[in-house]
Amino acid sequence: MTVAAVSHQVRQLEDGLGQKLLERGRTVTLTPAGKAIYPLLRDGFDQIAQAFALLGAPKEGDAIQVSTTRAFAERWLMPRLAKFNEIYPHIVVSIHASEKVVDLRSEIVDLAIRYGPVDADVRGPVLFEDRYIAVADKSICPVDRNATINDFHNRSLLAFKWKNQALEAPSWSVWLARVEHDTSRDFRISWYSEETLALHAAERGLGPLLCSNVLIDDELRSGRMRRVEGPTLSGFTYHLIEDHHCSPRRSLSLFREWLLSEAQSFRENTLKDVEGHRLTLTS
Template sequence: MSPLPPLIWLQAFEAAARTLSFTAAGRELGVTQAAISQRIRLLEDRLGQKLFVRHPRSLTLTPAGQAWLPSIHDAFTRIAEGTTEVFGATPESPVTLRTTPVMQQSWLAPRLLSFHRQHPSVAVRLVSAIWPDDFGPEGADLEIRYGRGDWSEVDCVSLGDERMRPACAPSLAERLQTPEDLAGHTLLHAIGFAVGWPTWLEQAGVAGIERQCPALTCDNQVMTLALASQGGGVALTHHRLLESRRDLVAPFDLAVPSMESFWLVRPLRRQPRDEASLLWDWLVASLDDG
């Protein structure tokens, strides 16, 4: 028996591990949720180890699944890149751009619309990502990542320094004259950022005041900003994202610098297509326009 499991089992694992959903993986691969579940079970039986922990409404990877996933990602990426190098990209295939939903809605949306008006023949496919591990495995043409810009095998262009500042609905901002006024108000937390509420509050001279505040925690800024815009509390967000909003204001002037920022990224291992280079150059040029 070959030590390599069937390809359809590996595809099921990669898609389910990336989406953490058998249903989403099935939708992506054009099969049912039950088919994905069966393939994963067969794969686990072949390997002799569980790859997922099944919760009532979610999935998580086991340590074995987490350790194996990078190898599977890299294998599929190399197959895709090798196919493109030998046979070329499909002429009508779109330029794939992957970034977080909040960047799509704010920074990217007006630039992409402008690009489309100038180059309507260039098809662009947007792919959403939230966690750092969401980036890279599918071999996107371009990405907008958040971090320190220290990734290997990629070309990076910084979108500018980042600062974090509170944001809330105008009606709530009227009641916030000083940082001390945050006591008793809901703080909206978006996890995964180097600068969070404790850091900002310490810089504002009110360290520990979060213990007097109710909290709601989300895994992305789209939700924290949506809650804030509806008067649900005060979010901490990147200054560039606040600048594009009309339903949110900054109640305080303090903006805390972050060592992390947004970066435009493309892989170095393959020659970029002309259409991808065109979009890359357009986005880089837009930085000079603010």
């Protein structure tokens, strides 16, 4: 529509209302009446645009930027992204892996998957809560029975430094206090600066690791890792954070729906196994 056509439509609207909406001089400004109705009209047109955006098909090469922790990106999200790519090959998903909490309004990120206690001031769906269990590579576990912590007195316990010092992290000291073990021997702890490094060390048989069941689930189910008999410690929540000030996009809506569906499936098929200790048995 041309500028002249828009101007003609506005004049017709003014005639119908019986009052001017625009002051026309060297520049065009709103009259008091125009200023009064502008916010309502703007919001209405924005909602119409959002509705059509949700109905429209995603464009070829439409990109989504997702922020999450390095460990969650590597161990849970990336192994499942192939499913999303098969369903929506035209949507490009980029992962920003960092322990830093990003500001969705100031950085080029569409949504974030954060880990920790749920902030009452932050609204967003919870994906799942995790549990902390002790695990070890099958190569250092007994072949004829379940592994116990006493099987690893000749190895260091593996642990990693938590980036968020405000969180009361599950620890080996708490875990050991809740399980029977040979107290005549001291356990050594080998510390890693990154959670992913500790996970890789455990997978290479360097020792048992106390870690989130969410991050080790695939390895437990495949039999590569085994659970060490002992308590299950409470962890925190993975929850989805979105910038609700951004205009909605069909591609983002599709990714969100897929992610929530994957999370629900994980909750139903995995967390109950941990609570029921179904992953502790020898294979």
